[in-house]
Amino acid sequence: MFRTSTSDQHPITSLVSHRGVAYWTLVEVTMxxxxxxxxxxxxxxxxxxxxxxxxxxxxxxxxxxxxxxxxxxxxxxxxxxxxxxxxxxxxxxxxxxxxxxxxxxxxxxxxxxxxxxxxxxxxxxxxxxxxxxxxxxxxxxxxxxxxxxxxxxxx
Incomplete structure (x- = not known):
């Protein structure tokens, strides 16, 4: 699994993303x-x-x-x-x-x-x-x- 934080969401998400889809600058591998x-x-x-x-x-x-x-x-x-x-x-x-x-x-x-x-x-x-x-x-x-x-x- 991966863990993310809203602070790691890329600003471009609000411009080009479809509802429910996000772009991330960082994800943590937890397993x-x-x-x-x-x-x-x-x-x-x-x-x-x-x-x-x-x-x-x-x-x-x-x-x-x-x-x-x-x-x-x-x-x-x-x-x-x-x-x-x-x-x-x-x-x-x-x-x-x-x-x-x-x-x-x-x-x-x-x-x-x-x-x-x-x-x-x-x-x-x-x-x-x-x-x-x-x-x-x-x-x-x-x-x-x-x-x-x-x-x-x-x-």
Missing amino acids: QVPWFLVQIMHPGDDRDVEHEPKKSFIVPEERVLDLVRLQNVPRLWIESISIISPGYMNGSAGWQMNPLAAIWTASEPDEPSHEATLYELDDGRRYVQSAFGTALKSLVQPVLVADFRPRRAAA
């Missing part, structure tokens, strides 16, 4: 969980795709999977997805952003009714989100949930 930067293209019917602006969203995992389902909508596609991972997950002292290749789920070995989530980066590294702190090598039967790797053309 140390992965977030996703999703860029979506949705070109107009008679416009040049190369010059269409991308829409970018920062969303939690459950929303990124909703956006993946939109790939079946005609003339709408996900341009890119990056994971924004907290330091405990990426092994550093802070947040990092990396292109995401896929999302997997796997059964927890000691609690098979619970699932952990694996995030596969485009460089092959994998991060695990486990309520029980389970290591990658201990997870059972990974299942591919979403694949963001570019499709290869048939030869």
Whole structure:
């Protein structure tokens, strides 16, 4: 989640915003969980795709999977997805952003009714989100949930 304050609302909000929409100069990240930067293209019917602006969203995992389902909508596609991972997950002292290749789920070995989530980066590294702190090598039967790797053309 993000926390904001009215003092951080950008002055342009009152000039260009629609009712219920605001522009912010600052938001605070209140949860140390992965977030996703999703860029979506949705070109107009008679416009040049190369010059269409991308829409970018920062969303939690459950929303990124909703956006993946939109790939079946005609003339709408996900341009890119990056994971924004907290330091405990990426092994550093802070947040990092990396292109995401896929999302997997796997059964927890000691609690098979619970699932952990694996995030596969485009460089092959994998991060695990486990309520029980389970290591990658201990997870059972990974299942591919979403694949963001570019499709290869048939030869």
